[in-house]
Amino acid sequence: MASHLWYPLLLVAIFLLMQTSDCFIHSRAAFYPNSDENGTDIGACGFGSFGATINGGDVSAASDLYRGGVGCGACYQVRCTDTAHCSSKGVTVVITDQGSSHGTDFVLSQRAFSKMAQTADAAASLLSIGVVDIEYRRVSCSYPNKNITIKVDENSNFPHYMGFVIWYQQGIKDITAVQLCETQNFVCKLLDRSYGAVWTTTTPPSGPLQVRMLFSDDDGDETWLVPVNNIPEDWKAGETYDTGVQVNI
Numbered sequence: 001m002a003s004h005l006w007y008p009l010l011l012v013a014i015f016l017l018m019q020t021s022d023c024f025i026h027s028r029a030a031f032y033p034n035s036d037e038n039g040t041d042i043g044a045c046g047f048g049s050f051g052a053t054i055n056g057g058d059v060s061a062a063s064d065l066y067r068g069g070v071g072c073g074a075c076y077q078v079r080c081t082d083t084a085h086c087s088s089k090g091v092t093v094v095i096t097d098q099g100s101s102h103g104t105d106f107v108l109s110q111r112a113f114s115k116m117a118q119t120a121d122a123a124a125s126l127l128s129i130g131v132v133d134i135e136y137r138r139v140s141c142s143y144p145n146k147n148i149t150i151k152v153d154e155n156s157n158f159p160h161y162m163g164f165v166i167w168y169q170q171g172i173k174d175i176t177a178v179q180l181c182e183t184q185n186f187v188c189k190l191l192d193r194s195y196g197a198v199w200t201t202t203t204p205p206s207g208p209l210q211v212r213m214l215f216s217d218d219d220g221d222e223t224w225l226v227p228v229n230n231i232p233e234d235w236k237a238g239e240t241y242d243t244g245v246q247v248n249i
Ligand SMILES: *[C@@H]1O[C@H](CO)[C@@H](O)[C@H](O)[C@H]1NC(C)=O
Pocket: 036, 037, 038, 052, 053, 054, 055, 056, 057
């Protein structure tokens, strides 16, 4: 075959290679300058102290990847690229905040930032550099032995206001809509994303409540997840409720 006939095939091969989810994207990462090793209690996702300590404290703020709050709870494998100091595995972080430092895509907790290093000495070097070149890719979140859990926020006050965040969402999809259904005749209402991962309504229905979540991926696939357990009629501000379901998609 004449060599010029191979050229389109080569382009197709390169295109297919770029489509695989194995592709890392180059960027930069900094770390939270506070003395605490974990993330922040006041992250823009609205997770509270859970957002500082989830995933063993391997958390991050994201700039563009925050995506108006849709990116809250998404997981990324992040590895620095300096082979003298960095491990090839890097660290898997959960997005719990919005932010950027010197134009980085990620601001990692110090704990997560250090985990990108091969050794404790290498971690000290990375921390002293402060902002490092990295590559990252979206990966599945994993919370062994956890169901998706609803945390009702402290300001909730029936019948005037109900807000909550969703904890322990596994997999690689985004929650892009949430419905609150009353369980007698399944009248459902779409909730507002007030900010970050916080879903709210000023008119919570009475009775036991079912929280339905819409999972979406990059290809436009959408699936409503219907939980096994309801939030009980006498739900309380600040309480957590196990939905009895988990996803791995
Ligand atoms: C950081 O998070 C880890 C894992 O959740 C927790 O065990 C530890 O107590 C936290 N440290 C601080 C200072 O809050």
